Amino acid sequence: MRLWLWAACLLQGLWCLSAYHVLVVFPVPSRSHNALGKGVVDALLQAGHEVSWATPYPPKEKVKNLNIIDVSITTPIIDALETSMEMMVKMAMNFTQLKTYTRTISKTAITAPALRDAVIKGQFDAVVTEYFFSETDAGYAAVLKVPWIQVNGVMMNPVLEDQMDEVRSISTVPQLFNSAVMPMPFLNRLLNSFMYLTMAADKWMDWSEISSMYKEMFAPLASARGTSLPSFDEAYYNVSVLLVNSHGSYAPALSLPPNVVEVGGYHLKDSVPPLPKDLQELLDGSPQGVVYFSMGSVLKSAKFPDVTKRELLQVLGELKQTVLWKFEEQLENMPKNVHIRSWMPQDSILAHPNVKVFITHGGLLSTLEALNSGVPLLAVPIFGDQPANAERIALAGFGRHIKFRPEMAQDLKVELREMLSNDSYLKKAKSLSSLFHNRVVPPKKLISRYIELAIETNGAYHLRSSSRLYPWYQRWMLDQLALVLLVLLLAFLALRFAFRAVSNKIWGNKSIKVNKVKKN
Numbered sequence: 001m002r003l004w005l006w007a008a009c010l011l012q013g014l015w016c017l018s019a020y021h022v023l024v025v026f027p028v029p030s031r032s033h034n035a036l037g038k039g040v041v042d043a044l045l046q047a048g049h050e051v052s053w054a055t056p057y058p059p060k061e062k063v064k065n066l067n068i069i070d071v072s073i074t075t076p077i078i079d080a081l082e083t084s085m086e087m088m089v090k091m092a093m094n095f096t097q098l099k100t101y102t103r104t105i106s107k108t109a110i111t112a113p114a115l116r117d118a119v120i121k122g123q124f125d126a127v128v129t130e131y132f133f134s135e136t137d138a139g140y141a142a143v144l145k146v147p148w149i150q151v152n153g154v155m156m157n158p159v160l161e162d163q164m165d166e167v168r169s170i171s172t173v174p175q176l177f178n179s180a181v182m183p184m185p186f187l188n189r190l191l192n193s194f195m196y197l198t199m200a201a202d203k204w205m206d207w208s209e210i211s212s213m214y215k216e217m218f219a220p221l222a223s224a225r226g227t228s229l230p231s232f233d234e235a236y237y238n239v240s241v242l243l244v245n246s247h248g249s250y251a252p253a254l255s256l257p258p259n260v261v262e263v264g265g266y267h268l269k270d271s272v273p274p275l276p277k278d279l280q281e282l283l284d285g286s287p288q289g290v291v292y293f294s295m296g297s298v299l300k301s302a303k304f305p306d307v308t309k310r311e312l313l314q315v316l317g318e319l320k321q322t323v324l325w326k327f328e329e330q331l332e333n334m335p336k337n338v339h340i341r342s343w344m345p346q347d348s349i350l351a352h353p354n355v356k357v358f359i360t361h362g363g364l365l366s367t368l369e370a371l372n373s374g375v376p377l378l379a380v381p382i383f384g385d386q387p388a389n390a391e392r393i394a395l396a397g398f399g400r401h402i403k404f405r406p407e408m409a410q411d412l413k414v415e416l417r418e419m420l421s422n423d424s425y426l427k428k429a430k431s432l433s434s435l436f437h438n439r440v441v442p443p444k445k446l447i448s449r450y451i452e453l454a455i456e457t458n459g460a461y462h463l464r465s466s467s468r469l470y471p472w473y474q475r476w477m478l479d480q481l482a483l484v485l486l487v488l489l490l491a492f493l494a495l496r497f498a499f500r501a502v503s504n505k506i507w508g509n510k511s512i513k514v515n516k517v518k519k520n
Helices: 002-018 031-046 072-079 085-092 095-109 113-121 135-144 158-164 186-225 232-236 277-284 306-317 346-350 364-373 386-396 409-421 424-437 443-456 478-519
Strands: 021-025 050-055 066-070 126-131 148-152 241-244 260-262 290-294 322-326 338-341 355-360 377-379 399-401
Touching: 021 031, 021 135, 031 050, 031 126, 031 364, 031 443, 050 113, 066 113, 072 095, 095 135, 095 186, 113 135, 113 186, 126 135, 126 443, 135 148, 135 186, 135 232, 148 443, 158 186, 158 241, 186 232, 241 443, 277 322, 277 346, 290 346, 306 338, 306 409, 346 355, 346 364, 355 364, 355 409, 364 377, 364 386, 364 424, 377 386, 377 409, 386 399, 399 409, 399 424
Parallel strands: 021 050, 021 126, 050 066, 126 148, 148 241, 241 260, 290 322, 290 355, 322 338, 355 377, 377 399
Antiparallel strands: none
8 A cells, every 4th residue: 555655656746747837928808819828728737737827817717737817907908999890990900000009918918916926936947928919028938048939829920930930932822911812923922022021121110119118028027036138139039939820721831940830729629518508499499500690809799880780680680590699789679580699609609510601700710610610601801810811711612701891781691692502611611621620639739749848958949940040131142142143243344344355456456457548
């Protein structure tokens, strides 16, 4: 008996030695961004590690090995955006405003006492942060002197390609905000190049401001911890692993360095929770099918203009299908087939076999959840990557899209009629869903293993792109191009000199002969 007790203690001790303590910082006050953070946390907890999670939405229940760091101080930032849908569209199209919003979140989060205390006093083995135009978050790992794992909630973009030094596919692969069909025609390739140059120029112009912000945010914390703060350049490019919420079933393939890992759909639950009893009965009792309508966690259908809400109700009421609409207010004169709720268990609804179409804003997480269940999408994109996602959905053949405008109800009616009467969209959605699920390693396993690898190898330097050892002009071979141009210039000058010398000799001899003839 005593031998078994010693063995159990030994095994427990070995487990503790192999478990790590990871700081996970996801401060964006949005339910979708919080779901991304929870996906990382769940992956680490399932692997047996301890996690300290900085989140604006602290869970009510306690979880073993999970320490919550409350950064709800950031929630008023998104509350300030609660305005009309049209105003949100205008703001979102302004890239400068978007960056100001996201960087304000980073600056506000670090003022949370619990997070500051964790950075000053905590002992961690690694830091995981979300990239959302939040370059200054490099400071967490810089202060703690641990490997930095970054998570990108959408597809790769030129800024991250530069940070990780991915092999650029400027002329062949559409970037995040470009939804062109491949192979791209000339004008799309030209637009793609322009987008790359624009984002590169934007980063260059912002660099000094971001660097100052980084020092302002983290220099006091480094001093309080009794350590030095590296330069922003050094901290920013010191990413051990980048986890990208992408997969070849819905996004173009890229040439990626070994420390950039695709984990598309990692936030999805391993098993879908059962529907509430009333919803289960409603969906089961809808033989004609169900249309599910949700604009996500940030955008709210209640913010639609009154004329839009009125006309949408009329169009949806004409359907023979049951309609579930995530709507945040009470509506009058509700059609019998339309059911509204302020919150919907989206993944459970999409998993029901009677759901025929998902009307969505085209956000990536909603797209992935539909792909996971093989449900066709009708997208009404608003901002960010949503328009490009909507185009990709249509190009892939598992959905359609319309443009948001106050009078969009009739557009939606036409597209809904097409999708409900043509089963090709459903078949394509099921086919892509099969590709989405067919993976060598589940994404959650990849997340935990690559974080462990970064810790065990002190930063996964062996996986990083070696081209980061070279200045930018050498990576783009501009020094070699300059040499070639110099050689060509010297060759041209030499030929020009030789040509002039020969010409002068020939014409000089002729001139002498002419002069002799004239004298005679």
